Amino acid sequence: MGAVSELVERVDEQDQVLGVVERDEAIENHWLHRVATTVCRDPEGRILVHRRQEDVSRFPGQYNWLIGGAAEVGETYEEAAARELTEELGVQAPVRFVFKFLCGGVISPYWLGVHEAVVTEMIAPDSAEIAWYGWVTESELQEALRQWTFVPDGVDALRRYLARPSTWPGG
Numbered sequence: 001m002g003a004v005s006e007l008v009e010r011v012d013e014q015d016q017v018l019g020v021v022e023r024d025e026a027i028e029n030h031w032l033h034r035v036a037t038t039v040c041r042d043p044e045g046r047i048l049v050h051r052r053q054e055d056v057s058r059f060p061g062q063y064n065w066l067i068g069g070a071a072e073v074g075e076t077y078e079e080a081a082a083r084e085l086t087e088e089l090g091v092q093a094p095v096r097f098v099f100k101f102l103c104g105g106v107i108s109p110y111w112l113g114v115h116e117a118v119v120t121e122m123i124a125p126d127s128a129e130i131a132w133y134g135w136v137t138e139s140e141l142q143e144a145l146r147q148w149t150f151v152p153d154g155v156d157a158l159r160r161y162l163a164r165p166s167t168w169p170g171g
Helices: 023-028 077-089 138-147 152-163
Strands: 007-011 017-022 034-041 047-052 067-070 096-103 110-118 130-136
Touching: 007 023, 007 034, 017 023, 034 077, 047 138, 067 077, 077 096, 077 110, 096 152, 110 152, 130 138, 138 152
Parallel strands: 034 110
Antiparallel strands: 007 017, 034 047, 034 067, 047 130, 096 110
16 A cells, blocks of 8 residues: 555635645646745845755755745645744744745646745754755845756745845845
């Protein structure tokens, strides 16, 4: 018997719940579901960037500036973002919802909720997911985008994030 896929809520183009499905099934059938991510900043406003492990199923070895994953059944975007932060970085920090959009997705479309969190604790990344990490300024991140291979969906989200009026104190 194969591993049980995580359950997610299938949603429509208005982000209204249609039912509960397995995440793998949602991806395979291109059904919309919810993904929650967080932009992690340090107290100076730098952004956490990480490289995915080479043996992960999606986007191996690629860089990302978002931490996150699928929202579980009954979870809000904020709850999912906070849970993923703890699972992937070993930290607890208040997450603040910034925006969401219907992401076309390279593998399958989904609603992407983007949050911000100020991380003051020492992070302990999940080594099964994260091979390397570092803190960069927004201009260093823009430069890295030209030099490194980033997860494509994250690049789309970054354009939207940087284009909006900043609510970042001093940023």
